[in-house]
Amino acid sequence: MAYDHPVQNSEVYLLNSAPHTCLPASAPPSPPTPSTPCDELPPPLDDLMSLTPLEIEEGCPPFSQRLSGAVHVLSTEATSLSSLTMLYDTDPVARDGFNHAVDAIKRSIGERGKLVICGVGKSGYIAQKLVATMRSVAIQAVFIHATEAVHGDLGAITKYDTILLVSFSGKTPELLELLPHLDSSLPMIILTGHTHRSNCEIIRRRPKTILLPAPTFEPETVSFGCAAPTTSTTMAIAVGDALALVIAREIHGNISTVFSKYHPGGAIGAAFKPPQKVSDIAICLADMPDLGSGPNTGADLLIKAYGSESGWARCGTDIVVPPRSIKQLGKADMDSQASSIKGLMTPSTKWITIPAETEVAAAKEMYIKSGSEKSSTYSENTILAVMDDLELIGVLQIGDLA
Numbered sequence: 001m002a003y004d005h006p007v008q009n010s011e012v013y014l015l016n017s018a019p020h021t022c023l024p025a026s027a028p029p030s031p032p033t034p035s036t037p038c039d040e041l042p043p044p045l046d047d048l049m050s051l052t053p054l055e056i057e058e059g060c061p062p063f064s065q066r067l068s069g070a071v072h073v074l075s076t077e078a079t080s081l082s083s084l085t086m087l088y089d090t091d092p093v094a095r096d097g098f099n100h101a102v103d104a105i106k107r108s109i110g111e112r113g114k115l116v117i118c119g120v121g122k123s124g125y126i127a128q129k130l131v132a133t134m135r136s137v138a139i140q141a142v143f144i145h146a147t148e149a150v151h152g153d154l155g156a157i158t159k160y161d162t163i164l165l166v167s168f169s170g171k172t173p174e175l176l177e178l179l180p181h182l183d184s185s186l187p188m189i190i191l192t193g194h195t196h197r198s199n200c201e202i203i204r205r206r207p208k209t210i211l212l213p214a215p216t217f218e219p220e221t222v223s224f225g226c227a228a229p230t231t232s233t234t235m236a237i238a239v240g241d242a243l244a245l246v247i248a249r250e251i252h253g254n255i256s257t258v259f260s261k262y263h264p265g266g267a268i269g270a271a272f273k274p275p276q277k278v279s280d281i282a283i284c285l286a287d288m289p290d291l292g293s294g295p296n297t298g299a300d301l302l303i304k305a306y307g308s309e310s311g312w313a314r315c316g317t318d319i320v321v322p323p324r325s326i327k328q329l330g331k332a333d334m335d336s337q338a339s340s341i342k343g344l345m346t347p348s349t350k351w352i353t354i355p356a357e358t359e360v361a362a363a364k365e366m367y368i369k370s371g372s373e374k375s376s377t378y379s380e381n382t383i384l385a386v387m388d389d390l391e392l393i394g395v396l397q398i399g400d401l402a
Contacts (some may be wrong), residue, residue: 073230076223080231081238083217088242093195097211098243104162104187104210105139105247113160114140118149120174122229123166123236130164130240137248138258146174154181161186168193168214168232171201179205191236214239278363278401279356282386282394288312288320291338298333298341302326312395315339318348322397324381343381351385352378356393360401367398 087094105115115134119127127143134141144153157163163186167175170192179202182188189210194200203209214235221227245255252258289304291313296304301321305313311323325344333341354363367378380399385392 073224077231077234080217080235084214084235084238087195087213087215088239091195091213093197093211094213097189097213098239100210101164101189101212101243102247102250104189105164105243106251108160108162108187109140109247109251111160113158113162114142115164116142116144116157116161117164117166118144118146118175118178119166120146120172122233123168123172126233126236126240127164127166129237130166130244133241133244134247136259137244137255138252138261139244139247146172146178149178150181157182157186159183159186162189163187164189164191164212165202165209166191166236167202168229168236170194170199170203175202176205184208191239193232193235212239212243276360277356278354278358278360278384278386278396279388279393281360281400282356282384282396283310283312284394285314285317285320285392288314291315291321296338298329298336298338298344301338301344302329302334315345319345320383320395321345322381322383322395324397324399346383348385351383351395353385353387356386356388364401367401 088098108114115131117127117131117134119125124143124145131141131143142156144156163182165175165188167190170190184206187210188206188208189212190200190202191212191214192200192202193213193215194203194211195213195215197203197211200209200211203211214232216223216231216235219227220229220231223231248255248258287308287310289308291301291304293316301313305311305321305323305326311326313321313326315321321338321344325346328343329341333344338344352367363384367382367384378398380397380402382398384396384398386394386396
């Protein structure tokens with residue numbers, strides 16, 4: 001039967017090619033079998049959590065490769081940090097550069113100037129991180145992007161500032177273009193992968209620049225097969241952190257106090273917050289060593305209290321010995337029976353109860369202010385029993401509220 005219209009099908013014909021047989025239709029894919037554990041449907045979460053690392057490794061060959069790769073990266077960066085530590089411990093160039101960098105930044109801060117940190121790309125992110133660290137320890141610092149600097153941000157730099165450039169290569173084009181526009185009288189530091197001044201292009205163009213080396217122990221292309229900033233960024237951040245903490249310690253002394261002031265938020269800030277309620281500072285009886293019912297000398301008590309983290313001791317649950325009383329022990333009391341030493345032990349009949357929810361500020365107002373009055377029976381040695389309804393939470397002395 002003839003057709004007078006084109007035949008349409010899905011076959012493809014190659015001109016001038018030898019004919020060849022058609023491939024048979026492939027069979028439908030087989031369903032997953034127990035012999036291919038990695039292709040199985042995900043197990044229930046409870047079953048997954050019960051798998052041990054060994055079981056996962058045996059079931060999925062890529063597991064060991066993944067972990068091996070991760071360990072290689074961590075090991076490489078750890079090795080580079082060790083090498084960097086050795087450099088600053090032994091190399092005169094690195095040590096001299098760090099010393100001069102600290103002096104320059106301290107001088108600027110002392111003159112009401114600031115540290116201006118500049119970089120682009122990954123180095124720009126490092127610069128921003130270092131600015132955040134500096135600020136958290138009360139070192140005035142700002143970040144300026146090299147490109148934005150020549151579009152107006154140069155106005156943020158004053159004659160009292162120190163400039164820190166971040167460039168692993170030491171020849172970042174944007175930084176080189178910025179150099180002529182920076183006052184040559186300003187102290188300048190370069191945080192770079194170079195360990196010798198003669199190899200750094202920025203120092204070649206600005207010879208007075210302070211060299212702050214942050215090298216890797218081997219190129220990233222050797223370590224990981226590509227030049228992605230990895231080990232180099234870790235080295236730069238480490239040297240920057242060292243710079244920030246050393247300067248903060250020299251300027252402020254107590255870094256912890258300064259840091260808590262400028263970092264009140266988050267979990268870190270919460271850790272620095274002063275206690276809000278008396279229950280926050282109460283000492284639980286269970287945390288005090290028990291002298292027991294037997295005879296104990298002043299020396300026995302002293303030994304027990306010394307091993308106590310809180311410095312308190314107790315006899316059962318109704319007699320406590322606070323640190324202030326223990327500190328009053330003299331040589332003559334060492335062989336005396338502890339129970340016979342006047343003012344040493346305080347029985348529960350002399351404790352003053354206070355609700356656990358009482359604010360520390362309110363307790364101060366209540367007891368310390370009244371304690372200063374001549375007619376008051378309270379003193380800094382008075383024991384406060386912190387109660388949650390009828391349950392004893394712990395104890396403290398009025399003097400602990402100050």
